[in-house]
Amino acid sequence: MGRANALYRLQSLDLEIEAKRARLAEVNSALGADQAVQEAQGKLARAGAELTPWETRVTNLELEIKSLNAKAQRTDKRLYGGRVTNPKELQDMQDELASLKRRHAKLEDQLLEAMIEVEERKAARAQAQANLEQVKARWAVAQGDLGREKRELEAMLKELTARRATAWAALDPEGQTIYNALRPKMRGQPVAVLKDGVCSRCGMAQTTAVVQQVRHGDGLAKCSGCGRILVMDSK
Numbered sequence: 001m002g003r004a005n006a007l008y009r010l011q012s013l014d015l016e017i018e019a020k021r022a023r024l025a026e027v028n029s030a031l032g033a034d035q036a037v038q039e040a041q042g043k044l045a046r047a048g049a050e051l052t053p054w055e056t057r058v059t060n061l062e063l064e065i066k067s068l069n070a071k072a073q074r075t076d077k078r079l080y081g082g083r084v085t086n087p088k089e090l091q092d093m094q095d096e097l098a099s100l101k102r103r104h105a106k107l108e109d110q111l112l113e114a115m116i117e118v119e120e121r122k123a124a125r126a127q128a129q130a131n132l133e134q135v136k137a138r139w140a141v142a143q144g145d146l147g148r149e150k151r152e153l154e155a156m157l158k159e160l161t162a163r164r165a166t167a168w169a170a171l172d173p174e175g176q177t178i179y180n181a182l183r184p185k186m187r188g189q190p191v192a193v194l195k196d197g198v199c200s201r202c203g204m205a206q207t208t209a210v211v212q213q214v215r216h217g218d219g220l221a222k223c224s225g226c227g228r229i230l231v232m233d234s235k
Helices: 002-032 033-078 087-170 175-187 208-216
Strands: 191-197 229-232
Touching: 002 087, 002 175, 002 191, 002 229, 033 208, 087 175
Parallel strands: 191 229
Antiparallel strands: none
């Protein structure tokens, strides 16, 4: 393998390693991230917070109705017990009973409304709970997939790194120096493929002399446009 092809092989390995490392960084970042779960948990918490005051209202109304009923029973017992004979006092008790009945009817209406609100908010909370379980299930599957991909990427990187070390050791010192000098200047791609007489990186058509030099592997031919080392298209 000529020096140009050896440099191109090294470049291909470096690019593949960089791509795998970038993806591994994304996977590591995604592992453990549970934004969707947190959002679903937030919705469940809000649904619960909206339900609580209505449950409290139902309880308070039921207690008030119970107290009202007890008071009405006591008044009714006094009214018809025969111990009170004063007409004005009897009339006051009748008026009180009527007022208690009106208050009772109003509380019953309010209780019905509150109970409807409770049922609606319980349904919303149940839906939020079900949604949370679904999101958690999807998250667990995604975490498993990401875990498998992480292991695969780490294995591929180990293999690629070993192949890169072999390719680097096989390159002569001058070639190593050239590669290290050009790589940062050429944004990680100091070697370009010559296809149909054109540089694959910058699109510059090369002279016949350059094409012949690349074809025969005479030294390191460089693109007259971008300055990259050229190798023949293997296809």
